[in-house]
Amino acid sequence: MKMILKAAALAVAPIAGIAVMTTPAVAQSKMGIAVADLEQAVGKTNAFTNAMTSMQTTYKAQIDAFNARKATLDSELQTKANEIQSLQKTAGANSATLQPKVEAFQQRRAAIQQELATLGRPIGLAQAYVEEQITAKLNDALKTAMVKRKVDLVLQPQATVSYQPTADITDAVTAELNTLVPSAQIVPPAGWQPGQQQQQQPAANAPSR
Structure with missing residues (x-):
């Protein structure tokens, strides 16, 4: 817009x-x-x-479904982020254990963004x-x-x-x-x-x- x-x-x-x-x-x-x-x-x-x-x-059904799914996924991401922060404090930023988790977090975040974009598309199209x-x-x-x-x-x-x-x-x-x-x-x-x-x-x- x-x-x-x-x-x-x-x-x-x-x-x-x-x-x-x-x-x-x-x-x-x-x-x-x-x-x-x-x-x-x-x-x-x-x-x-x-x-x-x-x-x-x-669009109540679509809005409710989007908000519910977003809340679940936000909670999942926050849990993963907290885990990474804990590892950073205990193992250090260059830990071999930490890097795979960071990459997995980034990949999961991208997948979540794509899922929410697809789920919210009917609402976004209506507003557009x-x-x-x-x-x-x-x-x-x-x-x-x-x-x-x-x-x-x-x-x-x-x-x-x-x-x-x-x-x-x-x-x-x-x-x-x-x-x-x-x-x-x-x-x-x-x-x-x-x-x-x-x-x-x-x-x-x-x-x-």
Whole structure:
């Protein structure tokens, strides 16, 4: 999601190489600059909030199974980690007994991460589907918020050193998204993968020969 939001921000307001200068002849002319946390703007929308609430019911079985399995596997890893720490204290870091256990721990941790990723995939896909429906309108929402606030340039918070609260238009972007995307579906179509909508849009807009 972060990459989508960053790409959307740059598409609307590229910031590289921009400098704001004033001269005596145009002393009263200035560029309107604002700050917007686009990821937060999406996360605060009614569509996203309501979708996450609905997912707690629709995907309850998958969420419960994931949480239960994760708790079991976390406990297993913690036990192994504690065992390795004890060996380090008693036998030393270079012990022939210690190294095989460290390698086994790393392999088991990788396997657990893969298992949890597979188990949580339906939940992750559902959330990604919700996010994509909203971010599809993010550029439009940001542009409208900029026009209404008379802003020429929007920066992400991490690209700034300091700013006044009045410069933050995150809530304004959220308000526009609420209008453009009042709700979002939480069940992806069969075979859907993240990024499909962005890939299909250029194809749909391509001129026919």
